[in-house]
Amino acid sequence: MLNVRQRTDGLVFRINLVSRRLRGEAQRRLLPHGVHSGQESILGCLWERDGLTPGEIAARISVEAPTVTRAVRRMTDAGLVRVDGDRDDGRRVRVWLTARGATLRHAVDEVTRNLEADALATLSGEERTQLLDLLGRIETALLSRRS
Template structure:
């Protein structure tokens, strides 16, 4: 069993490094892409909304958003209807990074999965879904 954990960890590290390298030219770091993906779908979410969608804590989103704002990827603005809330909005820089990042991630996935048969890919996907469900709180 430890071989499976070792292999999963190694695969995750290799995929993360490749993804981080592909996103870095666009000013995006690994992890930030998940926040961007949510905002590319639905701009103007609150940190709490993002945390719920991403399965992380609100402070994690707040800290990530602060770094992204400093990098020029996000703007934080007060909610127009509830002054207690802050909403996160994409900047033009973040919008311009969407297609190149999506293309790069697709190329990485294609490369990583190129040697798997459709049956192997299906089984891997199902197995990973089960692991995620089992390990989720």
Template sequence: MLNKKDWRDAVPQDRLAHLIKDARRAMERALQIRLIDHSVSFGHWSFLRILWEHDGLTQRELSELAGTSAPTTFAAIKAMESLGYVHRSQKAGNKKNIYISLTEKGRALKQHLLPLAEEVNAVAINGLALEDVLIARKVLVQIAENLSSDEKDLHESENRRVPSTRELGRLLLLDRPD
């Protein structure tokens, strides 16, 4: 079996998407190792980060900002509520929207967890020149903007969008040979 270094030698000109995925996965694992000491899963991290900046969002707004499906957000919020990090509420006269707010316990996590994320970022860029880090940031932001624009164009011109997991399952079943 090839180890990671052998694999990289075997595919020296790997696609950028794979390299970004590998770097993302490594950073997520590094952060998860640190978060677990505070009983926080990596899945909850994104929601906490958003709520620390924009407390009191609707569940739908939180889902959109986190880039997760409604069922994923619901499950995470339910788990975070049982841990005492958030609470759900409705406003008088609006029973449709569910608002997600941090508890004191959820707010207090920020002072412990943000330094861990900063530590992971420092480890990730160790040995890189500041100029290279700034170029990498610029490149990654431009890649994200290009792909976001492409997705918007596809949706507007061809009515194409990312299907939900349920829709994708149905599409795959239709494409299967009998």
């Protein structure tokens, strides 16, 4: 059994804590723009290539398709995106930016840049590079264990 110190000093605890705090701060900073935390990833995909299917978006941001479907429903209600049937395959739908969703690119990019800068403010450039490298290696290790 883990003692309290192991639970609060361990990697999993720390990663979860930082993740929750980043998500909460992203939510606070994005809400004035009418965007909820997590939706910026979907918008980012559509800014790169509009008209993706929910499955394509899910694959690009490494989440399950039903998660994207629920988020797209909320984003449609908020006027950020619209969903239309695929003209070549009636079984599929495609997600398209609305004018409002398209115009948020600069604001959302700025929020994301500022949040990242604030989160990494106490790290040197070398430490930032090292942190990203280490996180990438952890991700690779976890992905290799799934096979």
